Amino acid sequence: MANDENYLTLQRVPGRGSLGEGGNDSTSAKLMETRHRAFSFARVHAITVNTLTELTRLKVFYVLLVFALLLIGSSIFMVQFTFQQEFQILKDVSLGAMSIFTSLLAIVATARLIPQDIEDRTVYTILSKPVPRLEYLLGKIAGVLLLLAISTLVMSAVFLLVLYTREQAVLQATIRHMSAGPRGQLEDAIRAVHASAFNIDLAPGVVIIYLKACLLAALTLFVSTFATTNIFTIVVMVFIYFIGHLQATAREYWLQAHSSGVLTRIFLALVALLFPDLQAFNLVDDIVAGTAISLGLFFKTSLLGIFYTTIYTLLAAVVFYGKEL
């Protein structure tokens, strides 16, 4: 692993000698101490690559991915509808499948990271080297985020392929049926087919699906730092997932003073303060419906996603620093 290499590199600094090469032990130790950087991207990178390799070897990853791809691919058979209905359902099902599977993958893949490393005792090997716990966690989460990015890209590619195939088939059928009619009508029909199929706003929609998965991965990492088993983490995350989708409703009820009881108000306040607003990342339904997403809205939503992901990762690091291993 690169962190081992990093450690070895420190031992073989050219011209300075290394441990056991006639140098004074305390000088060498001091040298090592000064050469060891508090934060190293190389070490984080090494853990990231290792985590990604581990995760891609998981059978659950392939099962989820194949299931998602099958669901997206099956949309091609909805030909008995009109093209507007067909494209609407195709996009809804495909993006819904992407949302479900990236969220599931984020939770399932992250939940096992720390408990598995503790069980395999890998965490002791890594942390006994000069690797800060923050770097270890960053490497782990970066590995998951990379896996999520790859899965999202693969699913998006299949989705676009299915959409393009169906669009071409519908276009050919339209041209065949309307070739005898006025040119203007044919152009209108072709324009209608194009407008119903691909919409550039789908791209930010997919990015927001990915950000929601990143948020869930970071939150799962945070939960897993104080959980003892991955089953516990997954169950807690399922509850958080549902509560997170209700957070906005709880927040509005709390702030608008709809509820009267003190206990109810405290409960609503806790839900509003402790949980993320997951509904903020469910924009894709409206995007498929044709609502245009402005650049400002996209950036603000993305920033909120990045904010949550960063905060939960940092909180996970704080808890992990105090964890007795």
Place this chain on the structure above:
Amino acid sequence: MIRVFLVFVALLVLGALKLPIERDLTALHRQEHFRGVEFNLDLREKLGQLGFIAALSGFRAIVADGLFIQANVAWERTEWGRVLLLFQQITTLQPRVIMFWDMAAWHMAWNASVAAMNDKSQPRLALRVKAQREYFALGKDFLERGIKNNPDRYKLYEALARLYKEKYKDHERAAEFYGKAAAFPDAPSYEQRFSAYALSYCDGREQEAYERLRQLYDEGPQERLPTLITRLKFLEDKLGIPKDQRIPDKER
């Protein structure tokens, strides 16, 4: 233990910090027509428990599609009550999908109303007509609510104009809604023509209709379509337009 307490406090503090950001973002989402669905008891009653949970989990589009497929099956079986109920659920879940409002209105005002008129189990014509009118009203209601949810799109204005024209024979209202559809920058050019055609059937507004049709005619050959010429000739005769101001006879 202290660390856990500190993390809890940090979560609360960060929660308080994120609160205004989340509220602003929600307001911005609503302003730009996102997150239009309110998750309340009314929706829960309409959807049932499972549907509500699925919708709540961020899968309302998929739930709506499932219900849409069920509505298609109900339509094939001519179960109009079920079609109505399902489309009420669908449009509640996906208020921004124009197609669902349009389909709901079409099923009610065109299919169900015709089925009501042809209902052999109802021997009294008055009751059949009453049922037909009720279905027209249901179709109109879907389109009006659809417009309320999508005031930024022209298609439902066009659908409502068509309903007024074909079902209520109310050409004045049809002209008004075709006109509203035509005002959108992305509306097709026929909206202007349709508005003028509908106006040409309104008693007392012939002059206005003539001026609009003539204006379209003067725009060039692409607007000189058979219906436009026929309506223009009809109005020229009706209004007694001088010969030298009329469009050439060869266009007739």
